[in-house]
Amino acid sequence: MSYPILRVHTGKIRENGERMIEECAKHGISLWGVSKGISAFPEIARTYKEAGFKVIADSRIANIKKMRASGVDSDYALIRIPMRSELEDVIENCNYSLVSDIGTIEAMSVVCARKKKEHKCVIMFDMGDLREGFWFTEIDSLAESIKKLSGFLKIAGVGANFSCASGVLPTNKNLSQLVNYGERLESALGYRLDIYSGGGTCSFVQMLRGNVPDRINSLRMGEALLLGKDTSFCIDIDMLNQDTMEIEAELVEVREKPTLPIGEIGRDAFGNVPVFEDRGNRLRGILGIGRQDVNINGLTPLDEGVKIITASSDHLLVDVEDCSKRPKVGDVLRFRPDYSAMLSSSTSPYVTKIFEG
Numbered sequence: 001m002s003y004p005i006l007r008v009h010t011g012k013i014r015e016n017g018e019r020m021i022e023e024c025a026k027h028g029i030s031l032w033g034v035s036k037g038i039s040a041f042p043e044i045a046r047t048y049k050e051a052g053f054k055v056i057a058d059s060r061i062a063n064i065k066k067m068r069a070s071g072v073d074s075d076y077a078l079i080r081i082p083m084r085s086e087l088e089d090v091i092e093n094c095n096y097s098l099v100s101d102i103g104t105i106e107a108m109s110v111v112c113a114r115k116k117k118e119h120k121c122v123i124m125f126d127m128g129d130l131r132e133g134f135w136f137t138e139i140d141s142l143a144e145s146i147k148k149l150s151g152f153l154k155i156a157g158v159g160a161n162f163s164c165a166s167g168v169l170p171t172n173k174n175l176s177q178l179v180n181y182g183e184r185l186e187s188a189l190g191y192r193l194d195i196y197s198g199g200g201t202c203s204f205v206q207m208l209r210g211n212v213p214d215r216i217n218s219l220r221m222g223e224a225l226l227l228g229k230d231t232s233f234c235i236d237i238d239m240l241n242q243d244t245m246e247i248e249a250e251l252v253e254v255r256e257k258p259t260l261p262i263g264e265i266g267r268d269a270f271g272n273v274p275v276f277e278d279r280g281n282r283l284r285g286i287l288g289i290g291r292q293d294v295n296i297n298g299l300t301p302l303d304e305g306v307k308i309i310t311a312s313s314d315h316l317l318v319d320v321e322d323c324s325k326r327p328k329v330g331d332v333l334r335f336r337p338d339y340s341a342m343l344s345s346s347t348s349p350y351v352t353k354i355f356e357g
């Protein structure tokens with residue numbers, strides 16, 4: 001086993017899931033567990049099932065196939081708008097998908113009819129974040145097109161996404177608007193829709209604050225579940241664990257060096273002109289981890305006195321002068337990843353993944 005390691009405490013994630021499911025049930029909301037932030041490892045899928053999630057959601061069909069192939073029995077939802085080129089796979093492997101294009105919906109309906117397989121889709125509305133979604137002005141024409149589809153493709157409900165492309169937060173106002181669009185679609189279709197899916201982690205935070213309208217009955221949880229945090233509101237969520245995972249890296253050099261580089265300064269390995277403050281000689285370490293392994297900006301040192309200086313593709317430089325015990329070559333330093341660091345390290349083939357209970 002070699003470093004760097006992404007060490008994941010699945011028990012802490014399971015606890016997060018259990019608490020969120022319980023809390024949401026009080027508000028009449030059920031949850032989809034989103035696995036994409038940590039590359040949908042089967043250990044994570046199993047943890048979600050143990051916590052009680054009925055639906056596992058991922059943005060990538062490859063991830064959903066991976067979880068299915070490893071024997072995790074569940075309903076699965078594809079939460080990135082499906083590509084025309086993957087519809088066979090989507091209908092074959094997913095129970096739900098989020099959709100925002102009528103041509104794609106029609107093509108899905110054809111595949112469903114041919115396979116004689118039912119599939120449920122959630123119609124996405126753009127509530128201002130300007131990522132996926134229909135405009136409300138399209139509701140009537142959308143309903144007309146839906147009425148012509150084969151019976152195998154069901155419209156399960158409506159949904160919206162927030163805090164992604166443009167950082168637009170969910171509020172009582174825009175969520176109520178989503179409910180209004182859903183109800184207009186219902187009356188155009190002439191039947192009731194089951195799912196009103198009000199977003200991800202930031203909507204969970206709004207639910208805790210009492211800002212989610214009654215009819216919203218479903219949320220899709222990624223970050224809060226995996227990290228106990230919400231980046232869009234920039235908060236740790238009190239009722240959840242934040243110590244769910246660490247990144248560990250090994251020191252390959254520890255030496256006292258000046259804090260000011262010696263010589264003329266050009267650009268660094270990534271084309272930036274670095275700026276340094278002269279703080280005299282300080283103890284500095286090199287860790288065997290770099291930008292090929294993880295988004296360094298998303299790491300927070302867990303060891304007292306460690307500060308990140310800079311990183312290249314394969315090296316992370318740290319100031320360890322303030323450590324109470326002088327670190328030595330071969331020692332391991334630990335970091336807490338944010339969402340971007342979790343995503344990048346779980347995807348990197350150079351990082352060893354360890355799942356502990």
Ligand SMILES: *Cc1c(COP(=O)(O)O)cnc(C)c1O
Pocket residue numbers: 034036037059079080098161199200201202220221222223224
């Ligand atoms: C990633 C994603 C989520 C989960 O978002 P979190 O903020 O991580 O909870 C929900 N819905 C969609 C459509 C997503 O792509």
